[in-house]
Amino acid sequence: MTIRPWQANDLPAFAAINADPDVRRYYYPSRLTRAESDAVVESCMRHLAEHGFGFLALERKADGALVGGAGLSWTDIVPGEPAVEIGWILARRFWREGYAREASLAWLAHGWSLGLRDIVGYTSEINSPSRALMAALGMRRDPADDFRDPTVPPDNPLSPHVLYKIGNPGGGTAATCPPAGPPL
Numbered sequence: 001m002t003i004r005p006w007q008a009n010d011l012p013a014f015a016a017i018n019a020d021p022d023v024r025r026y027y028y029p030s031r032l033t034r035a036e037s038d039a040v041v042e043s044c045m046r047h048l049a050e051h052g053f054g055f056l057a058l059e060r061k062a063d064g065a066l067v068g069g070a071g072l073s074w075t076d077i078v079p080g081e082p083a084v085e086i087g088w089i090l091a092r093r094f095w096r097e098g099y100a101r102e103a104s105l106a107w108l109a110h111g112w113s114l115g116l117r118d119i120v121g122y123t124s125e126i127n128s129p130s131r132a133l134m135a136a137l138g139m140r141r142d143p144a145d146d147f148r149d150p151t152v153p154p155d156n157p158l159s160p161h162v163l164y165k166i167g168n169p170g171g172g173t174a175a176t177c178p179p180a181g182p183p184l
């Protein structure tokens, strides 16, 4: 698998991923329109240009198919200071083949090489696949850090969120380079 910046020809395939109700089951809003999906890519590329890392495309080496996206982004919706989060979204036909683990391990290693002190992950409490992936990556949840995502209506079942965290095995510095502008 190759992790690379988004390209114009990824847009239809990424829009198909974002239009799949199974893939978007734990997202609010759920399915995205083509324009909304394209806007996500645009904002990921802006983040990459601004910070040198981001949420990027995952391409299968064998045939160039778009597997999905994964990466690191600044977030300010978790409790406390802005943090760098790891995230992922894969087309359903690529699930359970180890792609998310492979991409995540590469992104964590990259984050540590940048000197980040820690990386967080968050998702709705009921998103068990993502929670299992975070646990498999060695990320740990402290229930004291649970929060409600301010972008989800409070009466929606996706509102309660869990926060996972992993520290830089080499120590790292205090969360480096806080975002100059609004985080992604």
Ligand SMILES: CC(C)(COP(=O)(O)OP(=O)(O)OC[C@H]1O[C@@H](n2cnc3c(N)ncnc32)[C@H](O)[C@@H]1OP(=O)(O)O)[C@@H](O)C(=O)NCCC(=O)NCCS
Residues within 6 Å of the ligand: 022, 023, 024, 026, 088, 089, 090, 091, 094, 095, 096, 097, 098, 099, 100, 101, 102, 122, 123, 124, 127, 128, 129, 130, 132, 133, 134, 136
């Ligand atoms: C979550 C997601 C990225 C996992 O991707 P994946 O490539 O299938 O995950 P991997 O094959 O690398 O799995 C790595 C580990 O994660 C855990 N895991 C992944 N999917 C799981 C599932 N459906 N149920 C339980 N554990 C799961 C397992 O521990 C797995 O290791 P194992 O296969 O040795 O048991 C994928 O299901 C997805 O894109 N979901 C929809 C998008 C989404 O919800 N994104 C997060 C929003 S916050």
